[in-house]
Amino acid sequence: MSVTCTNLTKRYFTKTAVDQVSMTFEPGHIYALLGPNGNGKSTLMKLLSGLTSRTSGEITVDGHPLSYRDKANIAFAPTESIFFDYMKIRDVGRYYQDYFRDFDPSCFQRLLVELELTPDMKVRTLSSGMLAKLKIAATLSRKASLILLDEPLNGIDLLTRESILHTIIAHADPSRAMVISSHMVEELEATVDTALFMKEGRLILSTDVETLREKEGLSLVDKYRQIYGHGELLKEAM
Amino acid sequence: MLTTLKYEFMKNRILYAIFLGALAILEVVYLAMVPFYSADSNRIYIPIYLLILAGVFAFFMIFFNGISMFSRDLKSKSGYLVYMTPVPVPSILGAKILLVFLSSIIFGLGFFALGLADLELLSVVAHRSDESLRFILPDLIKVLHSDHMVLFFLKKLVHYALSIFSLLSTVYFSIALSNTLLRGKKFGGVISFVIFISLTLLFGFISNALRVNHMCQNLMEIFFGLLCFIGTSYLVAKKIDL
The missing domain is CATH 1.20.58 (Methane Monooxygenase Hydroxylase; Chain G, domain 1)
Structure with missing residues (x-):
């Protein structure tokens, strides 16, 4: 399944969050969606997952316009906690199993063990690191063709980040496209094969990471620095 | 469902x-x-x-x-x-x-x-x-x-179901309007509330005018309910910004 955005634009009153983005997400690739806060990464992901309406342009899935049916093939892990208050980790698995045919309960169980989560834990008592792991476990237990992970490494300690990245890599396969947005550019370097740089809602560069290294002799971090400048990096660090 | x-x-x-x-x-x-x-x-x-x-x-x-x-x-x-x-x-x-x-x-x-x-x-x-x-x-x-007990309760049940459908559809429509097209607009909440009151009054007025004919009244209720239901579905499906 390939997902294509053509001149995709999202405006909130006077602010343009996503501006004329054209891009195709092909299976077998892991994309890094990069850019400082407020440059349209999350909005683009919400547009792709059908949670936000577009102002203009279009999103097509294998040539047809994105509809609610396509949500069966698109797995989205937003940066915020999305689970209902009453839920335990076990209930999250049941919820995904009830709604998504591609959900694999045994994979979910395995990931819970790997990520050191127990099914009896109440979602509302989880720390931000545990919540991030739970979102990853639930999302990656789906055999969806397009996986969208919005800031999966945000606010999480180094060891948890490593464990999440390890899980993400382990679940990459030629039949699915993965899009990961993150500020942790350095940590994504070894994980992704394509980098998408967004600035002020525009997709200013889409590049193969290997080509970037070979032709320009730049790492992702170098390119990020080049595009956004030291000022942006300082802001990010703060 | x-x-x-x-x-x-x-x-x-x-x-x-x-x-x-x-x-x-x-x-x-x-x-x-x-x-x-x-x-x-x-x-x-x-x-x-x-x-x-x-x-x-x-x-x-x-x-x-x-x-x-x-x-x-x-x-x-x-x-x-x-x-x-x-x-x-x-x-x-x-x-x-x-x-x-x-x-x-x-x-x-x-x-x-x-x-x-x-x-x-x-x-x-x-x-x-x-x-x-x-x-x-x-x-x-x-x-x-009486012998008509089942029919009596069935009628009441249908009427109640229609009323709930019509009322909730109208309220949902106003909420959907306020959270989509009127989102972030000045007085958006007030406007959607005014729309809700106006729709309720309009439906009530037409429904009262048809009071003599229960069938017509029920059909109007279904019609208004459906109208708001379709409107809400459209707004949430096409204009939602979560």
Whole structure:
């Protein structure tokens, strides 16, 4: 399944969050969606997952316009906690199993063990690191063709980040496209094969990471620095 | 729709448990006081009044909760979990309306049966037949003993279902409007409230004008309900910004 955005634009009153983005997400690739806060990464992901309406342009899935049916093939892990208050980790698995045919309960169980989560834990008592792991476990237990992970490494300690990245890599396969947005550019370097740089809602560069290294002799971090400048990096660090 | 209905119920189960718990406590208090009934004291009526009050409150809360759950899903992040599923919006809305209908019907019938039993018990203990339901609601007793009982209740049930559908669809439409097209606009909330009041008045006016013909009245109710339902589905499916 390939997902294509053509001149995709999202405006909130006077602010343009996503501006004329054209891009195709092909299976077998892991994309890094990069850019400082407020440059349209999350909005683009919400547009792709059908949670936000577009102002203009279009999103097509294998040539047809994105509809609610396509949500069966698109797995989205937003940066915020999305689970209902009453839920335990076990209930999250049941919820995904009830709604998504591609959900694999045994994979979910395995990931819970790997990520050191127990099914009896109440979602509302989880720390931000545990919540991030739970979102990853639930999302990656789906055999969806397009996986969208919005800031999966945000606010999480180094060891948890490593464990999440390890899980993400382990679940990459030629039949699915993965899009990961993150500020942790350095940590994504070894994980992704394509980098998408967004600035002020525009997709200013889409590049193969290997080509970037070979032709320009730049790492992702170098390119990020080049595009956004030291000022942006300082802001990010703060 | 059944899966969504199940999860809508799960989200509300604590609220339902609180209602049932409060009613159970009041019922126990009432039952504990019945053996001590005295014709000179009115104390037995206190738990009865409280039960009625709690029952009516719970009944209205089921409606308000049905409305606030829809609103919350459009405003809070837990709405992601609802709208990221491959379920068509009309099915999600239908499940929300169906939950209010079913829970209010089950609660209403249960509460009515309990009230009936309590009154009969009091009439026996107090040796006062005027406490019995047949004196309080004689018309209802007549219906219960008539051959048309099933038809009567079926008609009432259909009318109630239509009213719920029409009312909730109108409220949902106003909320959807306020959270989509009017989102972030100055006085957006006020405008959507005014639209809700105007629609309700308009529907009420037309419905009253058709009062002589129940069939026409019901058809109008279905028509208005459907109109708002389709409008809400369109707004949530096409204009949503979670």
